[in-house]
Amino acid sequence: MTFTRYAIYYAPPADAEWSRFAASWLGWDLETGTMVPHPNVAELDIGAITDVPRKYGLHATMKPPMRLAERQTQAALEAACKAFASSQKPVSLDGLHLARLGRFLALCPTGEHSALNALAAACVTELDSFRAPAPAAELDRRRATGLTPEQEENLSRWGYPYVLDQFRFHITLTGRLPKPELPAVVEALNKHLIPLLPAPLEIRDLALMGEAPDGRFHLIQRYALSG
Known part of the structure; x- marks a missing residue:
């Protein structure tokens, strides 16, 4: 498959009960690259609730989607991701909790997560030679949302505002909701998903993702954190 952009995610383990439920909640299994049926939750239109984040699959972004730089290849990126992951230690979190971020809902880390932030920062900086500069229209679109000076600096240097000190690990579960x-x-997720969440949560690998021409993200390869 030919991909238009690449990203590095934390992708929850495909065989865990909580991630199976959350992937079906979104309706897209990035591990298999297939649509999956939504759970039946009375009186909720889950298809509409999850329409925006569906194509990204169940994930937390570690290095945001990027086009490959000139003269770089997917094979070279795969090799670099493997080498990078082998130099990084696994990360343990106390767990996850449901959080409201503006008008959408996401899972966010509970307790201390400085090691997680450091891992995300390393993903952004150490693999940046693979990132082509963002098109001007994309930069303008991000600036139109209103950025702080720190976010503007990140956008100019790293192609995305919400990295490094502006990073916030989150696993998106909905689009913007009225x-x-x-x-x-919130009630449905507290009932059906939250009791399944692991505590602690062990992050043992990173996932290289590819965006297909239809905008959906697919798992290319997982790389164990073995440093």
């Missing part, structure tokens, strides 16, 4: 709809979705 305020009246939020309580019912």
